[in-house]
Amino acid sequence: MRVLLVGAGGVGTAITRIAARRPFFDEMVVADYDLGRAQAAVDSVGDPRFRAERVDASDPVAVVALLRRTGCDVLLNATDPRFVMPLFTAAGEAGATYLDMAMSLSKPHPDRPYEQTGVKLGDAQFAQSDAWAAKGALALVGMGVEPGLSDVFARHAADELFDEIEEIGIRDGSNLTVDGYDFAPSFNIWTTIEECLNPPVVWEAARGWFTTAPFSEPEVFDFPEGIGPVQCVNVEHEEVLLIPRWVGARRVTFKYGLGEDFIRTLRTLHQIGLDRTEGVIVPGPDGPVTVSPRDVVAASLPDPATLGARMRGKTCAGTWVRGTKDGEPREVYLYHVVDNEWSMAEYGCQAVVWQTAINPVVALELVATGAWTGAGVLGPEAFPARSFLDLLTAYGSPWGLREQAATRTAAVGS
Secondary structure (H helix, E strand, C coil): CEEEEECCCHHHHHHHHHHCCCCCCCEEEEEECCHHHHHHHHHCCCCCCEEEEECCCCCHHHHHHHHHHHCCCEEEECCCHHHHHHHHHHHHHHCCEEEECCCCCCECCCCCCCCCCCECCCHHHHCCHHHHHHCCCEEECCCECCCEHHHHHHHHHHHHHCCEEEEEEEEEEECCEECCCCCCCCCCHHHHHHHHHCCCEEEECCCEEEECCCCCCCEEEEECCCCEEEEEEECCCHHHHHHHHHCCCCEEEEEEECCHHHHHHHHHHHHCCCCCCCCEEECCCCCCEEECHHHHHHHHCCCHHHCHHHEECEEEEEEEEEEEECCEEEEEEEEEEEEHHHHHHHHCCCHHHHHHHHHHHHHHHHHHHCCCCCCEEECHHHCCHHHHHHHHHHCCCCEEEEECCCCEEEEECC
């Protein structure tokens, strides 16, 4: 396997450091619009299987040319969602396997944005699934941590833990703090604004997909391993669009533990228009220039990849499932916790980007070994969960299962 990794930011750099410890691939070409950043990621692993290239992720022609010149048969997309479709298109044109961690962008319903879906996350990719399948090509989409590992947990619950599932709820929370900053997101702020301020999507079997208002249905969820209770709210996320395609459940939701201060800041950005992506004209020393307000916000905040030394605490991604097993009610929380102190000491990467990065590497290894096979545009739920969870544990990152009724926590695979 020869991998073209596009994007050498925090997650891309973490991918190189995790992959460097595994033997399943022959070469990984790390490409970024900033060649220096790509070279820095390569230099950090000191492995001859890695080399750096420059590429513009928005230019499918350039990406196709790079795939062909390097002989890479897999494109791993570690950029933000704006570049999903150019990279997805390039992989299809070049005949490469494609893998991403976030899907094509949504557009709210023009008239009833908080009731009905418009263009949903991933719609542009799923529209091409038949064409990919006809060529025998695989696009594995949403294969990060959330979406990604959370979807694997949903498939595992359906396969081994439940006979019938009433509800699947992805619940994400942390107790992370960043020394010296009142507001410093631990993940890409462009993506954070997009998913938090768009209308959240909910799935119900009797109704299909529908939307609600941002930050709706607040609840307090008690996260394991010392994180504790965190207020969670509805947020737009790919799992709600992915899980119902392969896993039977009467209801699917995604709730993110943002906290009141974070929600207040996002609301303020929205109220004054700083979440907008379309350009506005502002004066410049050489005349008016056009800038995106959201890009200005992103440029004004610290790069999440640089915050690891200042971060304290743990982050948790997980899937809460309620249903029946052997005629009895059951409720569980499957989860994965990463301690920032551990990830910094072991990999030099902050916890959130490391937790995101490990999952596509595990998936690539399963594809390389033939444990995961398929054609078309497929989510993580389309593949056997047990092989993924076993390999995740073999990577030194065990997952957990908590029986909610008895509030027991058991490390699984440790």
